[in-house]
Amino acid sequence: MGTIDHLTVSDLFFKSEHILGAYVFSCKDLQSSQPLFNDGLPTLIFMPEKTNVVHLKKADVEIKLNAAWVCCGVIENTYWQLPEDLPYIIVLRFKPSSFYEIFNVEPAFFLTRPYCSLSEIMSNRWIQIIDQLYQKETISDQFELLKETLSTYTVIENRPYLLQAALEKIDYNKGNITVSELIHDLGGKVNRKWLQRSFVKYIGISPKKYISLQRFIFMFGHCQNKSQKEIIDNTFLSGYYDYNHFLKEFKQYIGVSPTKYNWE
Structure with missing residues (x-):
């Protein structure tokens, strides 16, 4: 190359x-x-x-x-x-x-x-x-x-406007939002089934999983060079219910706990 x-x-x-x-x-x-x-x-x-x-x-x-x-x-x-x-x-x-x-x-x-x-x-x-x-x-x-x-490809954007609005709200909140809150923020114009179906059809994953990914990526980026107390404090600010909630997702995505992960 x-x-x-x-x-x-x-x-x-x-x-x-x-x-x-x-x-x-x-x-x-x-x-x-x-x-x-x-x-x-x-x-x-x-x-x-x-x-x-x-x-x-x-x-x-x-x-x-x-x-x-x-x-x-x-x-x-x-x-x-x-x-x-x-x-x-x-x-x-x-x-x-x-x-x-x-x-x-x-x-x-x-x-x-x-x-x-x-x-x-x-x-x-x-x-x-x-x-x-x-x-x-x-x-x-x-x-x-x-x-x-x-530049030789022309793709007609067929993604629903409300789905794009949902993605922007999730990204703006860095995943610190629930599906129920997302539906509420969209003015109640969509229901849970529509949101689920649209995410899977156009994005390939469920809205809950997409939210989880954005929240984890944001939190993961803030864990480096942080003490255990700082990490625990940040879990609440990032939208996790508690540290165990973050611990569960960390093991799910990374395979080990934050304390066993090599942050260097």
Whole structure:
């Protein structure tokens, strides 16, 4: 794959009508074993070299993915075994409606398979694009190819307005909101069954699980370099009923308790 050239790692490099954000993340300071989870939205990851292999481990099960891979939906107790010399990864966060149409895949596909190699879902056209991508000399050239390719797709946004409003309220509150509160904030214009059906159809996960993911991601980001007391205090501010509620979700997503997790 290309060199980093003049770009600064971890910056946002572009958005489009299909992309919420395209990034380059440095991996040089990461531990060899990293918890893998995302916010539920479709995310495409490119390793630096086409020959790279991704090694994931869930409990005692080992999973191998190709250099271009996808994660989407709910990821639990899964660790990414990073190669020691991995310099960076490219990450593309998609708008769900665009991703599912561009790659012609149903959201339900990720209910039981929250990560897979891109080759499992891509068309012949994308096989050629990925080959071209890994022939580019710089990341700038790779992003230009991706932007050019994505610009050829026209996706009609068919996501209901009230569903978009629900997503924005959840994100604004960083997951510190219940489904009942969400329905109330939407002015009572939707009911629980409609919200459940719409989230599963357009996003691929339930509203309760999506809320849980956003709340956990926000809280996880605030746990580093915090004392046990600070973590406990933050659980209430983040919308957890108590510390045990957070502890349960931490074990669910990460596989161990916060006190046993390596925060370095």
